[in-house]
Amino acid sequence: MPVSRPEEDIIPVKGDGCWIMDTKGKWYLDMDSNYSATNLGMANHEIAVGLFNQASTLISMKEDRIQIARARFLKEIHSMMPEGLDQFYWQNSGGEAVDKALKIAKAFTGTTNVIAFKGGFHGRTHGAVAVTWNEKYRKPFGLHNLDWVHFAEFNNVENIEELMEKSGAKIIILELVQGEEAGNRPADPEFVHRLWQLAKEKGALIIDDEVQAGFGRTAVKAGDWFACMSYDVVPDLMVIGKSFGGGYPVTAVVARKEIGNAMRHGYDGSTFGGNPMAMTAALIATRQMREKNVTQNVVDRSRQLYEGFKELRKKHPVMGEIRCRGLMVAFSLGSEENVHKAQEALAKNGVKVSLSTGAFIRFLPPTIISRSEVDYFLKRLDKALEGLN
Ligand SMILES: Cc1ncc(COP(=O)(O)O)c(C=O)c1O
Numbered sequence: 001m002p003v004s005r006p007e008e009d010i011i012p013v014k015g016d017g018c019w020i021m022d023t024k025g026k027w028y029l030d031m032d033s034n035y036s037a038t039n040l041g042m043a044n045h046e047i048a049v050g051l052f053n054q055a056s057t058l059i060s061m062k063e064d065r066i067q068i069a070r071a072r073f074l075k076e077i078h079s080m081m082p083e084g085l086d087q088f089y090w091q092n093s094g095g096e097a098v099d100k101a102l103k104i105a106k107a108f109t110g111t112t113n114v115i116a117f118k119g120g121f122h123g124r125t126h127g128a129v130a131v132t133w134n135e136k137y138r139k140p141f142g143l144h145n146l147d148w149v150h151f152a153e154f155n156n157v158e159n160i161e162e163l164m165e166k167s168g169a170k171i172i173i174l175e176l177v178q179g180e181e182a183g184n185r186p187a188d189p190e191f192v193h194r195l196w197q198l199a200k201e202k203g204a205l206i207i208d209d210e211v212q213a214g215f216g217r218t219a220v221k222a223g224d225w226f227a228c229m230s231y232d233v234v235p236d237l238m239v240i241g242k243s244f245g246g247g248y249p250v251t252a253v254v255a256r257k258e259i260g261n262a263m264r265h266g267y268d269g270s271t272f273g274g275n276p277m278a279m280t281a282a283l284i285a286t287r288q289m290r291e292k293n294v295t296q297n298v299v300d301r302s303r304q305l306y307e308g309f310k311e312l313r314k315k316h317p318v319m320g321e322i323r324c325r326g327l328m329v330a331f332s333l334g335s336e337e338n339v340h341k342a343q344e345a346l347a348k349n350g351v352k353v354s355l356s357t358g359a360f361i362r363f364l365p366p367t368i369i370s371r372s373e374v375d376y377f378l379k380r381l382d383k384a385l386e387g388l389n
Pocket of ligand 1: 035093094095096098121122123124175179180209210211212213241242
């Protein structure tokens with residue numbers, strides 16, 4: 001079904017680290033990581049062996065049976081999680097996990113109104129679309145005039161307070177770095193602290209959607225496994241996914257125990273949620289993230305990109321505002337047309353980049369990208385920007 005525009009210039013057959021090879025044997029540098037899902041690279045031998053062994057032993061197991069793979073995973077992930085978020089509910093896609101986070105928040109608060117944000121994106125399932133800003137995703141499905149969703153201005157606490165007063169909303173969902181729809185726009189630290197304070201005063205829950213921003217992608221210092229850590233706040237619920245399984249689909253809602261415990265038997269369920277294959281992939285991927293010191297690499301490569309972009313801007317005045325929150329990276333090219341031209345020129349020069357909305361060109365390189373690969377990218381970018389104005 002034609003739900004997305006196929007990239008016709010490349011049929012990928014093989015990956016190696018940050019590189020993808022197509023059927024013609026041409027190699028491309030990956031500056032997208034499959035929307036931030038393959039942060040550890042395009043192929044992973046250790047995960048392959050783990051999945052082979054797991055599939056040979058127990059390929060699947062329904063969610064209501066106790067699982068050894070899950071217990072092993074929980075022991076491993078503990079040190080990476082924000083303080084107090086220790087109850088997991090496993091799912092298979094980010095949108096699905098966003099839906100479940102909304103259900104959990106509704107069950108806990110006993111309310112249904114939700115504040116979401118202009119510029120926000122949360123996925124394609126019904127609930128996730130309902131809280132996603134761009135009307136083109138909501139309108140065809142009758143999700144544009146919902147009386148329980150209220151869109152606030154990002155980085156504007158007064159507007160949230162107003163909407164909370166009007167609607168009685170006690171649930172807030174946000175991306176701390178707005179990705180897909182807003183060109184990797186980070187929240188202002190002051191806004192974040194005031195929002196957390198407001199939620200505390202009003203007894204509201206905050207759902208932090210880290211499906212794209214999590215697992216080191218937005219680190220500003222070593223050890224920032226999640227964007228909330230880089231802002232020094234802890235949400236009530238957090239949604240995680242994408243790179244969680246190193247490319248294997250696994251997602252989750254994570255919550256404080258008393259919040260998760262608001263769910264009753266029969267409120268929800270998932271056949272594949274937290275299955276042994278997913279748990280094995282997540283165990284190996286998260287261990288690799290720590291072993292490879294991914295957050296430090298993100299900090300270093302983010303700085304390198306920022307400095308590189310600033311240098312290039314001197315030569316290419318078409319470049320405007322630069323955004324580098326960890327490796328959620330973007331800069332303005334003044335128009336959507338320029339973004340498309342630059343994306344095409346980059347692809348011809350062997351670099352694949354992320355989908356972008358509006359005038360910001362976005363990049364989500366693998367979090368393991370090396371110094372020399374960033375240098376390679378900057379050289380190709382320099383070429384691709386020639387002739388743009
Ligand atoms: C912030 C955010 N939330 C949720 C999702 C949905 O994830 P999935 O495509 O795995 O359903 C995305 C996908 O891009 C996302 O960026």
